[in-house]
Amino acid sequence: MAKNESSVGLLLASPPADLELNQWLHRELRAAILDRRLKPGARLPSTRQLARQYQISRGTVTTAFEQLRDEGYLEGQIGSGTYVAKDIPDGLLQARGMAGISKRTAHSRATLSSRGERISSTSLAIKPVTHAGRAFRAYHPALDVFPLHLWSRMVARRSRQSSRILLAGGEPAGYRPLREALAGYLGSMRGVKCSQEQVVIVSGIQQALDIVARLVLDPGDAVWMENPGYIGASAALRAAGGEMVPIPVDKNGLNVRTGVNSCPQARLAYVTPAHQFPLGVVLSLERRLALLNWANEARAWIFEDDYDSEYRYSGRPFPALQGLDQSGSVIYAGSFNKMLFPSLRLGYLVLPPRLVEPFVAARSIVDRYPPVLDQAVVCDFMVEGYFGQHIRRMREIYAERRLALIDAARSELQGLLRVDDLPAGLHTNGWFECGISDRQATAAASAAEIEVMSLSSFGVGRRVPNGLMLGFATVNPAATKAAVTRLAKVLENLKRNL
CATH class of the missing domain: 3.90.1150.10 (Aspartate Aminotransferase, domain 1)
Structure with a gap:
């Protein structure tokens, strides 16, 4: 006999409850081929025989056979005999999963790009959260008093009432009703001057920094960075090729004069003017005006991180630096992750008009658009008065x-x-x-x-x-x-x- 007839007696593992039968059969037959229980050239039983042996439908067997043939594991035609392909590469036949691969073969000789090297060397370690209210965690809001029942009802309501249009997709700039609500809120509460067309929804400050850095920095460009300052910002900007220029912070905030004297040609300044991180000081009006004047003259950008300014315990929150900007140099950023809860992963930018189109184009490449349902729930939370x-x-x-x-x-x-x-x-x-x-x-x-x-x-x-x-x-x-x-x-x- 030219062909090996082994297979009718082939024993396959019982199908698990959480896997479709055609997927199970495909997996088991593929494993039998790779383990050499089914050798190259071996004839498989007919679809009718396998269906009878394992009490499954013939269509299920046919689907699994067709997928294996498309992948190159089988050859021949259903009805005239199906065989294990003879020319499966030896390396593939030796596959045993990562546990069986030696250290030598597990490491590819392909290398990271220069940008990949920068990213891997500046990444921020994120530890899994095992306790939501541990003292004295600095970045987290009070989750023990978050209105979870209200939020759950609003999520359920929005899920029930969502139209097919809402489920079909979103805009790269974000959910339009949320952007409109944010434009009104930021204008009245933070003194931000903007239209909803300038508002873009992001997953948080980190994504905002990453995309902004790609758009405005070339490798080697200088960036003013508050010292001490937020290490997440410096990591994102360094990963994009920016050269950090530490600018000291005193009781009046970022020392703009030092920045101008040491590096007037910087392309970007990262600042937290309403509540400097981590020292907590406020950037004085004199220095705000000096910073804006420098950005205008140097044709530079200012990234204003307004991460938690709503929480001021004496007097009104200080207005945003963006409200003083006359030249369109300030990129204003905020986040819901501290105002609501960290895993929400929603933030927003107010962009100068000339940066809106480039940013939206970049956003469409990075991850298309933010999660629409989450945005819709946050929008409901705002417009119905619960956010305030x-x-x-x-x-x-x-x-x-x-x-x-x-x-x-x-x-x-x-x-x-x-x-x-x-x-x-x-x-x-x-x-x-x-x-x-x-x-x-x-x-x-x-x-x-x-x-x-x-x-x-x-x-x-x-x-x-x-x-x-x-x-x-x-x-x-x-x-x-x-x-x-x-x-x-x-x-x-x-x-x-x-």
Whole structure:
């Protein structure tokens, strides 16, 4: 016999409940070929025989055979005999999954691009969240008081009422009703001058920075970066090829004069003027005007990260720098991830008119458009008044939690850590009054299940701050004192060992 007749007795694993039968049969027959249980040239049983043997429909067998033939594993025609292909590459026949591949063969000789190397060397480690309310996590809002039941009802309602048009796709610039709602909100609450045509929805500040950097920076272009400043911004801008120029921050914010003297030709300045991250200071009016004047004369861009300015506990929030811009130099960015919840992954940009079309074109390439249903729910949340209510309620809650932390720190951390009385944001800062290293303190606190961040990790150069960032939003007042006491014990142990 020219052909090997083995196969009618071929034993296949039972089909799992979560896999369609044709997919199961395709997988099992492919595995039998790769494992050489079915050798090249072997004749397979007829579709009728396999269907009878495994009590499945003949159409299911036919579909699996056709897919395997299209992939090159089988040859011949149904009805005249189906055979295992003779010319399957030996390397494919030896496949056993990644567990069976040696280290030598697992590593391709292909290399990363220069940009790929920059990205991989500047990426930010994201740890899985295992506890939503741990003290003193700096970046998170108070999820314990988020109106989850209301949000769930709005998600369910929007899902029930969604039209097919809403499900079919979206615009690269984002859901138009949400952009309209944002334009009105930002104009009245943040002093931003814009139309809805200038508003673009993004997944957050990181995506905004990534796309903006691709559009306005060439490799080697200089970027003014606040020092200390947000490391997520510097990572994104460095990944695009930007050369970071650290500009010192003092009690009046970014020192614009130093920037002009040291690097007047920079193409971009990244700033957090309403609430500088991480020091919490406000960029003075004099420096705002100086920054805008420099950008206009240098034909440079300003990226204004307005990440949590809604949360100010004395007086009204400071208006956006963008509202003073006369030359169209400011790219204004904000996010729902701190105002609502982090996993929402929705933010927004207000772009100068001449940057709108290029940005939308770039956005269409990166990920087409943001998730439409999430945008629609946020839009409902805003236009029905719940967003404003939520911000006002959270401002009261955060003011209470902020005072609880400051009071506990004054009684428990004397001689160890001097805690600032910052009037805004979701965190405050503590400065060491002894010789403890903030990075050493961060590691020791983590071992005691306390989350703090070293301020020195946000600085560049020799004169970096030595202190801790302490988030207060995630900890209710009743638990704050106990958490501060635990932190005090950690710091006392470190102080004794100096």
